[in-house]
Amino acid sequence: MDLRNLILVLCSIILSVSCKKNEKSxxxxxxxxxxxxxxxxxxxxxxxxxxxxxxxxxxxxxxxxxxxxxxxxxxxxxxxxxxxxxxxxxxxxxxxxxxxxxxxxxxxxxxxxxxxxxxxxxxxxxxxxxxxxxxxxxxxxxxxxxxxxxxxxxxxxxxxxxxxxxxxxxxxxxxxxxxxxxxxxxxxxxxxxxxxxxxxxxxxxxxxxxxxxxxxxxxxxxxxxxxxxxxxxxxxxxxxxxxxxxxxxxxxxxxxxxxxxxxxxxxxxxxxxxxxxxxxxxxxxxxxxxxxxxxxxxEFVAPTLPFEEAIKTAMKSDKKPFMLSDMGDNPTAGGAGDVTWTLNELLAIEEFKNKDGKSLIYASIPGPKLIKEALKVGVGGKVKAYVGAEVDYRYAPPVLLEGEVTAIKKGDKNAEVEVVVKTGNISVIVTKKRKPYHYEKDFTDLNLNPRDTDVVVVKIGYLVPELYNMRGDWVMALTPGGVDQDLERLPYKRIKRPMFPLDKEIGNPDLSVRWIEKSGSKNNNL
Known part of the structure; x- marks a missing residue:
């Protein structure tokens, strides 16, 4: 084989290998x-x-x-x-x-x-x-x-x-x-x-x-x-x-x-x-x-009132269930979930103590000490122990909750253990660890019927779809906590100012594009 043919053969082999490699890639x-x-x-x-x-x-x-x-x-x-x-x-x-x-x-x-x-x-x-x-x-x-x-x-x-x-x-x-x-x-x-x-x-x-x-x-x-x-x-x-x-x-x-x-x-x-x-x-x-x-x-997605007005509105309503959002300590927004301020206010309302008064479900409050007692006495037993305010006690102290254990559930991914304590006409869901309540099944698994309850209080802001579709009516209560909806009451010190709506005189900001370089390009130390 002469040199020219040898070169042609080698080129053919190289091209074939290259094509196969490209085809594979x-x-x-x-x-x-x-x-x-x-x-x-x-x-x-x-x-x-x-x-x-x-x-x-x-x-x-x-x-x-x-x-x-x-x-x-x-x-x-x-x-x-x-x-x-x-x-x-x-x-x-x-x-x-x-x-x-x-x-x-x-x-x-x-x-x-x-x-x-x-x-x-x-x-x-x-x-x-x-x-x-x-x-x-x-x-x-x-x-x-x-x-x-x-x-x-x-x-x-x-x-x-x-x-x-x-x-x-x-x-x-x-x-x-x-x-x-x-x-x-x-x-x-x-x-x-x-x-x-x-x-x-x-x-x-x-x-x-x-x-x-x-x-x-x-x-x-x-x-x-x-x-x-x-x-x-x-x-x-x-x-x-x-x-x-x-x-x-x-x-x-x-x-x-x-x-x-x-x-x-x-x-x-x-x-x-x-x-x-x-x-x-x-x-x-x-x-x-x-x-x-x-x-x-x-504007707020639903009527929003101070707690006193919100609970009065709920109690006057004949629509079931009347959903009341306890917004200030909403764990789905970052609240500690154990602020007792709202629960303390509810337990002081006389109508919820009367046999023929309105019924209410409160979801929920962490109370590991009460959980321990409830597991000892079982369903039907009586418990008396402090709940809440172990993490966020700025607004109210722990609540001494006393009542009958009507349900116990173990194994929830977040709560670990859930207990329902009935005191008067209020059924309080107590958890070992905090848990937001989003679904009807969260309640029915605890032998609670939210659709037939006058007032359901949830630590949440805007209602998630299933609760929203279940509501008879709804109001969001301006309550205290780590995710206070009144932003002007929060002690911001480090956010960039001016910022709407915290600053009233803000002018028209520069809303032109800032081009961001490709990842890995030079000047990468932002």
Whole structure:
């Protein structure tokens, strides 16, 4: 064989190998990690959150958290090789201890190291975590994750719309989205969207978007005023999805932010990602301006009254059940859950002591000492012990609760043990650990019938869908606690000012786009 033919043969072999290699890389499924820690933490509550509160899933168990990945034959499950690390989600509460955060992060990073490299990472967080000694836990978290997975890995982040998006978080992530409904009926739909966006970018080879627009909006409002059930939130958030249909836009999002933490990142934000700079800019600035334009129209999602007026309204009503939200100590927003102020007021009302008076369910109050006594005497026994105010005793002391045990339930993920104590016409749900009550089954499992009860008091803000659909009528009570709805009473010291509605003379803010560099680019020390 002459030299020319030899060269042709060698070139043919090299081309063949190259084609096969390229074919393999095109057909190979992307390697995708999954991780995230989520909690909403009030810095105005004396409570702290420990590691066990996150009920973390590890490894393959992480799939159980996501309905769209729970079955091996789910379509999304087949589109990548997944490497789940750690997924923890705590009910809202107080600031997370540094010890708990460090322990969970170590487990996360150790798990991620086991399977590097990754093409992508699905980062599922809330966005309102507060940690002792850290101003921006989610920003710190993603920065630490980057130190393991590197910057060739595309990260797609999903958040609660009540989360906070700092510049660091915006820089370190590549794709980002958040819920579009409050109450969050679209939570898992949004998480799935974040994963689909990631897979689409990986499979197409487009990877990181060319543009990320970030606009801070100087508004800080509670979720009870920004629900998408009513205007203006309903119409404001209805403008988000159409932006994502525009050519060159991947996703768009509006974050209301979290009102009960005193940190510089706590404010509203708009972000839009995509490959067309003009379209991304136009969508981001339109959404930011739309939010600002309706700022004065936000009102509480339901009638809101001081407690004395709220309970009088409830007792006069003939609609069952009359739902009364004990908002100030709402554990679904970060309250300690054990403030006794409202329960103390209810126990002093004479009508609830009369045999023919109105009936009331109170959900709920932590009382480990009473739980211990109730387990001794059993259902039908009498108990007398102090409940509540072991964590947040600023507004009222522990309540001495005396009555008959009508139900005992063990094994709840959050409460651990639940006991119903009947005193007069009031049935008080006492828990070993705090628990929000969201579903009718939460009550019926304790032999309580909320639909046939005159008044049901829940430590919550706006009613979650099942309670909302069950209500005969509803009022939200302005009660004290770590998530006080009267924001002007909270001692903010560190949020950026001016801030609506805390500052009356604020002027028109700069709502133009701040372009966020791609993750891994220079000047990465935000």
């Amino acid at each position: 095109v057909n190979q499924l992307p390697r995708v990690a999954i991780t995230g820690l989520a909690i909403e933490s009030s810095t105005f509550s004396p409570a702290t959150t420990s590691e066990d509160a996150f009920h973390a899933y590890y490894g393959e168990d992480v799939f159980k958290y996501f309905p769209f990945l729970n079955e091996p034959d789910d379509s999304l499950r087949k589109q990548a090789h997944y490497f789940p690390a750690v997924k923890g989600h705590a009910i809202p509460g107080g600031i997370v201890t540094k010890e708990a955060y460090d322990a969970l992060m170590k487990k996360t990073l150790d798990s991620l190291r086991e399977n590097i490299p990754y093409d992508g990472l699905f980062f599922d967080i809330h966005g309102a975590m507060s940690v002792e000694g850290l101003d921006d836990p989610e920003g710190d978290m993603i920065k630490q994750i980057r130190s393991v997975v590197g910057y060739d890995c595309v990260i797609s982040t999903c958040m609660d719309l009540h989360g906070n998006v700092s510049e660091k978080l915006a820089k370190e992530t590549d794709l980002i989205t958040c819920y579009r409904l409050a109450p969050h009926e679209d939570a898992f739909e949004s998480k799935e969207r974040a994963l689909v966006n990631l897979l689409d970018r990986l499979k197409s080879g487009k990877n990181k978007p060319k543009y990320k627009a970030w606009i801070p909006v100087p508004i800080l409002l509670p979720g009870e005023k920004t629900s998408t059930r009513i205007e203006p939130g309903k119409s404001l958030y209805a403008q988000v999805a159409p932006q994502t249909k525009k050519l060159g836009v991947i996703d768009a999002a509006i974050w209301v932010g979290y009102a009960w933490a005193d940190e510089p990142r706590n404010h509203a934000v708009v972000m839009v990602t995509g490959d067309d700079k003009d379209e991304v800019k136009a969508s981001a600035e339109m959404l930011a301006q739309s939010f600002w334009d309706v700022r004065n129209e936000f």
